[in-house]
Amino acid sequence: MSVDEEQRLGSASTAKKQLLAEGVFHLIGERIVTGELAPGDRIRDADVARELSVSRTPVREALQRLERIGLVTMYPSRYTEISRLTPETIRMSHDFAGLQAGVIVRLSCPRLTAADHDTLSPMIARIAASVDDPAACSQARREVIGYLAARSGNTLQQSLVDEASMALARALRGFTITPEHRPRLLDACGELDRALRDGDADAAEQACRVIYDVA
Structure with a gap:
C-alpha cells in the first residue's frame, strides 16, 4: 500500500469517527435538553x-464536547454525570x-430572500x-x-451558536x-417580522432583544 493510499484511508477513518462523535453529541445533548436525562x-x-x-x-469524544459546554461532568474511569443548573x-x-x-438577526437581515420571509x-x-x-x-x-444563523453569512458566528445551542436550550x-x-414580547414578534421584511437591521435587532428581554 502506498503512502498516499494510507493517508487517504487514515483521513476517511478520521472523518467517520468525527461523524459518529457528532451524532452521539447531538443524541445525548437532545436527551438532556428534553429532560429525558435529568441532572x-x-x-x-x-x-x-x-x-x-x-x-x-x-x-468519549462526544461526552468531552458536552462537558465543554457544561451539560455533563466527567469522572474518568468511572462515569459521566448530567450537570445541574444553577440560577x-x-x-x-x-x-x-x-x-x-x-x-444573528443583524447579520442575517440584509441577506434574507422573499422565500425566507415567507418561511420566517x-x-x-x-x-x-x-x-x-x-x-x-x-x-x-x-x-x-x-x-437565521444558517443565513447569517458568518461561519464563526454560526459555529459559536451551534456549539452552545443545546446548553442554552436546556x-x-x-x-x-x-x-x-x-405584552412587550407579543409586540416585538410583530415588529421583528416587519423589520426583517423591510431590511431594517437596527429595528430587527432591537425587537429580538425585547423578545429575549435583554437590554
Missing part, C-alpha cells in the same frame, strides 16, 4: 456505545442567548402563540434563531415570561 443522572460510555453499536471512542447559569445563559440572537413569518408567529408555555416558546425562539427551557414582559 444527576449517570452515563457510562460503554452503555452508550453498546446501545448505538459504535466504539467507545466517538462516545447563575440560567441568568448567564439568558443574557448570552439574547445578545447573540440580536447579532409563521415561525415568528409561533413564538407569540406559545408565550404561555415556556418550553414551547423557548423552542420556537431556538428555531427562528437557528434558521437553561432557558423553563424560563418564565413575566406578566410585564408578555
Whole structure:
C-alpha cells in the first residue's frame, strides 16, 4: 500500500469517527435538553456505545464536547454525570442567548430572500402563540434563531451558536415570561417580522432583544 493510499484511508477513518462523535453529541445533548436525562443522572460510555453499536471512542469524544459546554461532568474511569443548573447559569445563559440572537438577526437581515420571509413569518408567529408555555416558546425562539444563523453569512458566528445551542436550550427551557414582559414580547414578534421584511437591521435587532428581554 502506498503512502498516499494510507493517508487517504487514515483521513476517511478520521472523518467517520468525527461523524459518529457528532451524532452521539447531538443524541445525548437532545436527551438532556428534553429532560429525558435529568441532572444527576449517570452515563457510562460503554452503555452508550453498546446501545448505538459504535466504539467507545466517538462516545468519549462526544461526552468531552458536552462537558465543554457544561451539560455533563466527567469522572474518568468511572462515569459521566448530567450537570445541574444553577440560577447563575440560567441568568448567564439568558443574557448570552439574547445578545447573540440580536447579532444573528443583524447579520442575517440584509441577506434574507422573499422565500425566507415567507418561511420566517409563521415561525415568528409561533413564538407569540406559545408565550404561555415556556418550553414551547423557548423552542420556537431556538428555531427562528437557528434558521437565521444558517443565513447569517458568518461561519464563526454560526459555529459559536451551534456549539452552545443545546446548553442554552436546556437553561432557558423553563424560563418564565413575566406578566410585564408578555405584552412587550407579543409586540416585538410583530415588529421583528416587519423589520426583517423591510431590511431594517437596527429595528430587527432591537425587537429580538425585547423578545429575549435583554437590554
